[in-house]
Amino acid sequence: ALPIFLKIGVGSRAIGMGGAFAATADDITAIYWNPGGLAKMYSSEATFNHVRWLADVNLDFAAFATHIPGLGTIGAFVSVESMDEMEVRTTAQPEGTGELFSAGAMAIGITFARDLTDQFSIGFNAKYVNEHLWNMSASGVAIDIGTIYRIPILNEFRLAASISNFGTKMKLEGRDNLKIAQVGGGEGNLINTDVQLDAFDLPLIFRVGVAADVVKDGEHRVTAAVDAVHPNDNTEYLNTGMEYAWNEIVFIRGGWKSLFERETEQHFTAGLGLHYRIVGEFKFMVDYAYQDWGRLKNVHYLTFGLRF
Numbered sequence: 001a002l003p004i005f006l007k008i009g010v011g012s013r014a015i016g017m018g019g020a021f022a023a024t025a026d027d028i029t030a031i032y033w034n035p036g037g038l039a040k041m042y043s044s045e046a047t048f049n050h051v052r053w054l055a056d057v058n059l060d061f062a063a064f065a066t067h068i069p070g071l072g073t074i075g076a077f078v079s080v081e082s083m084d085e086m087e088v089r090t091t092a093q094p095e096g097t098g099e100l101f102s103a104g105a106m107a108i109g110i111t112f113a114r115d116l117t118d119q120f121s122i123g124f125n126a127k128y129v130n131e132h133l134w135n136m137s138a139s140g141v142a143i144d145i146g147t148i149y150r151i152p153i154l155n156e157f158r159l160a161a162s163i164s165n166f167g168t169k170m171k172l173e174g175r176d177n178l179k180i181a182q183v184g185g186g187e188g189n190l191i192n193t194d195v196q197l198d199a200f201d202l203p204l205i206f207r208v209g210v211a212a213d214v215v216k217d218g219e220h221r222v223t224a225a226v227d228a229v230h231p232n233d234n235t236e237y238l239n240t241g242m243e244y245a246w247n248e249i250v251f252i253r254g255g256w257k258s259l260f261e262r263e264t265e266q267h268f269t270a271g272l273g274l275h276y277r278i279v280g281e282f283k284f285m286v287d288y289a290y291q292d293w294g295r296l297k298n299v300h301y302l303t304f305g306l307r308f
Contacts, residue, residue: 003131005081005105006165007203007231009033010049010061012287012303016271017241018255020225022209023148023160024243028065028305031077031111034146034162034207035123038065038073038113043281047305054296058082065111072114073123081105088134101134119150129170129202136174142167142202155213162207169199204232221245237261241269249275257291265294271301283307 011029014021021029025037028045044066051059058081065075081104088099109127116122125144130137146162211225227239241255251273258266271289278284285305292298 003105003129003170003202005057005059005079006107006129007205008051008053008059008081010079011047012049012271012289012301013243013251013253013273015289015291015301016253016255016269016273016287017225017243018257018269019229019239020209020211020227020241020255021239022146022162022207022225022227023158023211024209024223024225025146025148025160028063028075029303030113030123030146031063031065031075031125032061032164034148034160034209035111035113035125035144036121036146036148036160036162038075038111038123039115039121039148041065041073042067043307045305045307047285047303049301049303051299051301053299054293056083072112075111077107077109077111077125077127079107103133105129105131113146121148121150122146129167131170131172133172134174136172138170138172140168140170140202155216157212158210160207160209160211164205164207165202166204167202169201171199172197201232206230219247221248235260235262237264249277251275251287253289265296266291267294268292275307281308 009015009019010032014029014033021033025034026040028047030037046064049061053059061079063075063077065073067073083103085100085102087096088101089096107127107129109125111123111125113121113123123146128141130139142165144164148158148160151157207227207229209225209227211223213221213223215222223243225241229239230236238259239257244252253271255269257269258264269289269291271287273287275283275285287303289301
């Protein structure tokens with residue numbers, strides 16, 4: 001099945017802004033939305049993001065990146081999807097066989113970004129993706145590419161584009177593919193059969209975004225953003241969001257996700273943030289986001305970060 005965890009957004013700041021983050025990305029969570037945004041991160045940063053998503057799916061994301069003068073920004077990340085064990089049920093034993101099975105997925109990768117000019121930045125991710133279901137697993141490799149162009153109007157107007165999960169197909173293989181089948185009409189004509197499953201694509205996502213700091217006067221900043229998103233497994237949609245910052249310490253965010261997506265359940269998002277400088281350049285960051293999922297269970301995101 002399609003590794004859906006690659007489509008779950010990372011970072012409460014971005015989620016609070018409705019996922020409209022391709023042109024706003026200027027912190028470590030740019031690794032997910034647009035790696036080109038890391039080029040403007042002139043410090044070191046670490047983050048941890050946890051979300052209890054739909055259907056009791058857990059997603060944990062951790063990343064670290066640091067700026068190297070004269071080279072650019074380099075980093076590494078890992079994303080892990082997990083869920084509780086479930087009972088094995090069959091048509092012959094619909095109440096359960098007494099066995100338990102688990103499912104999950106992981107992506108691990110490295111990232112690099114740099115400024116090509118004062119206004120144009122580019123970034124890349126290379127990652128390994130693995131998904132497992134009981135005794136079967138599938139693996140693949142993929143890259144992400146992102147760019148941001150900054151124009152000195154409206155304080156700063158940004159244009160961005162990114163492509164995520166461009167890579168190989170994946171195919172579940174393992175012990176669970178092996179079956180015993182009966183051939184012919186007589187009894188006892190049993191053979192071992194290897195059931196070959198179809199290969200499937202990674203969830204390719206293409207984003208084009210615009211963002212502007214419509215207010216920026218020292219203590220106050222208001223950023224507005226819009227992303228147009230084209231996935232390979234659904235209709236196109238828009239993400240919209242805004243962020244208000246007071247002294248870059250207290251943040252209030254709001255947005256609307258998946259406008260015009262066919263049969264979407266994603267709607268309103270909101271978030272809060274506190275980024276507090278402890279001593280010198282050492283800053284602690286905590287961000288929270290809420291996402292409305294319509295008829296489904298609403299989701300809460302929590303992200304912790306350190307910048308130094």
